[in-house]
Amino acid sequence: MDSTQSLPQKIRRYHKQDSILYGVSRLFERAGFYGVRSIVIIYLIDFLNVDAMEGYKLYGWFTGSLIFSQLIGGILGDLAIGNKNSILAGGIIQALGAFAFCIPDIMAVYAGLFLISLGSGLSTPNLLANFGKTYLDHEKIMDSGFNLFYFMINVGSFMGVMAIGYFGGLKEWNTGFILSGLICLLSLVPILLIESKDEAPATQNPGLSYERKAFSFLAAIFIIGIFWTVYEMSGRKFYELQIDFGTKETLGIPGSLWSSMNSYFGLLFGILAIILWNYIQMNRWLQMGIGFIIGAIAYGLFTVMFQELSDVVGLFFFILALIGLSEILVAPIYLSVITIHANPKYLAILMAVSFIPIRAFTYIISTLIPAIFYSESGLGNSEEFNLIGIALMALCGIGMLVFYFLDSSRQRGSLA
DSSP states (O other): OTSSSOOHHHHHHOOOOOHHHHHHHHHHHHHHHHHHHHHHHHIIIIIIIOOOHHHHHHHHHHHHHHHHHHHHHHHHHHHTHHHHEEEHHHHHHHHHHHHTSOSHHHHHHHHHHHHHHHHHHHHHHEEEEEHHHTTTOOOOGGGHHHHHHHHHHHHHHHHHHHHHHHHHTOOOHHHHHHHHHHHHHHHHHHHTTTOOSSOSSSOOTTOOOOOHHHHHHHHHHHHHHHHHHHHHHHHHHHHHHHHHHHHHHHGGGGGHTTTTHHHHHHHHHHHHHHHHHOOOOOHHHHHHHHHHHHHHHHHHHHHTTTHHHHHHHHHHHHHHHHHHHHHHHHHHHHHHHHHHHHGGGGGGHHHHTTTTHHHHHOOOOOIIHHHHHHHHOOOHHHHHHHHHHHHHHHHHHHHHHHHHHHHHHHHHHHHH
């Protein structure tokens, strides 16, 4: 290993130019997407005088619509216009959606949210699919590749929220929306520089049976639904606590930095993972199993000790570090699992399908079950259902570790 090489040099050494260009495109696309999301609620309430509950309801419909738009995008990309063309169309449509917000009218907001949802749906599954295809002939560094991609997503999200959110804070709405649209258009430049076509091998991993591929795919989308459900359920309390620390400027850290504190650990562990997985190949189920157990410990500590955390900042940082490590061990590796076990010809469609359980489980655990219990027995509260989700996360982690050890034992036995 050449320790004198910088991180960009190491990335260029091990990863294809097309992979890097797809990652850079995703960085800018996410910056535009999350940037406009960060100010749209405030814009609705403060500028258009929309009732707060109505504003949040509209925002909820928008986020829910992404599941359907991604399915449409995957189908169009794989079966009709091609993955790259879908990405290009998605970026243009997202930009038009951001520009539509510049018209101070609620109907323009509806149009803007629709266009951004459609554009993101066209872009997301096709970007993921084409990025994954660049590693089909170099599977050993696929995990490092998806960590690079995930790192780009986090950097883009952070940049977009900070830059566009800044103009939202100044009430310069049009400046923020125009900047978001221009960033979305900028995300198309790397795609235009890619000369390779969308074509990919008809099958992947010929050594695995169809049944094994199907089982792995279905198991992966089930467990990732549990993972992100717990993340979403705990997210509001995390945000409240970070805002409280920010208001007090705890440890002398400005409030603007506290509001995005959770992302810093993800970025740090992401850099380490990009480098590490270039040289080490670790079983993906083992990685995700460890990630789930670390996540369950972190979210369990957070839920049980929430009231004390405002006075114990060190413990809060420790929990954030565990969550950041858990996310890096699970989220990028999950994308590798989907890519390896899917037919590349339909990878964008299957990427879109893999997002469905996330929304479904979040709704069932955080909304449907508490409503039933509360209305029928009065027993439900958010802490109880957080603990249910955390227990499911821990069980999934243990299940993956058991599967890994049993599968490893079976493979050793077959070679004996």
